[in-house]
Amino acid sequence: MVSFTIKHIAEQVGGDLDGPGEIEITGVDALDSAGSGDLSFITRGAFIKKWASSQAAAVLVNRDIPADAVEIVAGKAIVWVDSADLAMAMVLEMFAPPVSRPASGIHATAVIDATAKLGERVTVGAWSYVGPDAVVGDDCVIHERVSLAADAVIGSSCELYTGVVIRERCVLGDRVVCHPNVVIGADGFGYRPRPDGQGLMKIPQIGSVEIGDDVEIGAGTCVDRGKFAATRIGNQTKIDNLCQIGHNVTIGQCCVIAGQVGIGGSATVGDFVQLGGQCGLRDHVNVGTGSRLAACSAALSDVPAGVTWGGTPAQDIRETIRGYAMLKRLPNLVKKWGK
DSSP states (O other): OOOEEHHHHHHHHTOEEESOTTOEEOEEOOTTTOOTTEEEEEOSGGGHHHHTTOOOSEEEEETTSOGGGSOOOTTOEEEEESOHHHHHHHHHHHHOOOOOOOOSSBOTTOEEOTTOEEOTTOEEOTTOEEOTTOEEOTTOEEOTTOEEOTTOEEOTTOEEOTTOEEOTTOEEOTTOEEOTTOEEEEOOOOEEEOTTSSSEEEOOOOOEEEEOTTOEEOTTOEEEOOSSSEEEEOTTOEEOTTOEEOTTOEEOTTOEEOTTOEEOTTOEEOTTOEEOTTOEEOTTOEEOTTOEEOTTOEEOSOBOTTOEEETTTTEEHHHHHHHHHHHHHHHHHHHHHOO
């Protein structure tokens, strides 16, 4: 079992220790469920009252919380840090078990086209496929049953988990992580009525996908290829599970996109945007740099830079909250004033 003294943890996270430094920490957990060897954390005042009754041996606390508000418990330790969230992330890295990866090298069942180019120290797992003229950079790890189609380009130090599909001519930058069953470069959703009125005609999707460096894409997410240009995702953007990125979408750098978000074709998302879970963006909508959309919002028109919007249709979050509050009053108003 991995363990660290709380003094060592405090040093690693740059914290100030109150309490015995020799306490052995064997895991991390929430205050409600922590055991006697666990480290927990407090990010805001609402959690302070849980500390005294928690079984946790130590706690990370934000420095902006008043020191006299956090009870000193005998035999336990407090570590004061600038951000308990970030400090906990560092601690989790200390306790994280090694990621299960295929054995180094090319598995005997993998199929590598003769024209494909693999860099140094590349790992390719069982039953994976690397197609004609595909390029895989140094130190990449390709897990089992991954498919790289013709002319796909993968940068260095990427990791593609089980079931990932990278279609033709798509490009991934360095240190990109694609979790299981991500599909990059499927056809965009483009159809038009046939001139004779007999059904629908598929519009060819001949573009590609271009993904920047340090991007992480969650399980089951699909990023469609452009109709004639590229769908683009900027450096350091993080996308959660089960998201749909339509054709010719442009997403900036350092964006955070939560689960089940759907972005319609040709929409543009600026840098540092945050999209809550199940947000929907209509096709051709522009979301300005630094804006945030609350969960389940529907952006039907352009969103200015630097705002926080919510609701359907999305608008200033304060107006949305006021509207919800008024709706909750309607039943009583109907009872009072009649039909």
